[in-house]
Amino acid sequence: MFHVAILEDDPRQAESLARMIEASPCASRVEIVGVAQPAVSLAEAFGDGVDILFVDIQLGEARATGIDLVDALAPRDGSMQVIYVSGYLEYASDVYRTKHTWFLPKPVEQSALDAALERAIDNLEQAQQQPLLVRASGSLIQILPQNIVYVESERRKVRIHERGRVIETYAKMSDMEASLPRQFARCHKSFLVNMSFISELRARDLVLLDGTVLPVSQRCHKALQRCFIDHVGRSV
Structure with missing residues (x-):
């Protein structure tokens, strides 16, 4: 929305x-x-x-x-x-x-x-839907945002989880967040999720459509819940 x-x-x-x-x-x-x-x-x-x-x-x-x-x-x-x-x-x-x-x-x-x-x-x-260009393993890889399920960070690296592959690159999580469209939201300091793939949002974690469970921090929960409702566009 x-x-x-x-x-x-x-x-x-x-x-x-x-x-x-x-x-x-x-x-x-x-x-x-x-x-x-x-x-x-x-x-x-x-x-x-x-x-x-x-x-x-x-x-x-x-x-x-x-x-x-x-x-x-x-x-x-x-x-x-x-x-x-x-x-x-x-x-x-x-x-x-x-x-x-x-x-x-x-x-x-x-x-x-x-x-x-x-x-x-x-x-x-x-x-x-504008693609991202990332460097990984000596190559330049084009990634479509709608294909990204979630992004996780570990120290100086981020792992971009697409449907069917994982791309690892050196990047800051804050830079990834700024580059991705509004359908992405922080659920944890180390995780950025595509809300189109969320099946269930719970108090301390969330479940993706494929069953993957990601952590939801207390600090991020309220903002994520608001963004998720806005993204879906309606709630009951």
């Missing part, structure tokens, strides 16, 4: 956008995690957990425009999809100063928002 934030200085406009997102056919694949006004919190809109940002361009009395804020604060690696929203069509060319997904003119039409949201999700899903 992808996280959406809205940066809009007019609370009514922000609430309207939120309702339209919730009414979109893509609603089951996203969760709104922040509706921020510029005077309140930019960190909420540009936080690490935000995948898709709807940002107004004219932000009231704020000196910076939405374009300025995206240029200064948004990550440049494509990990955040920016959708501009504005009633001023003269900004339609200015937005190309920054990397963005869509420009929505106000008043926003549901069909246009649906198309923008679907494009943003498609971009994020494609980015998640």
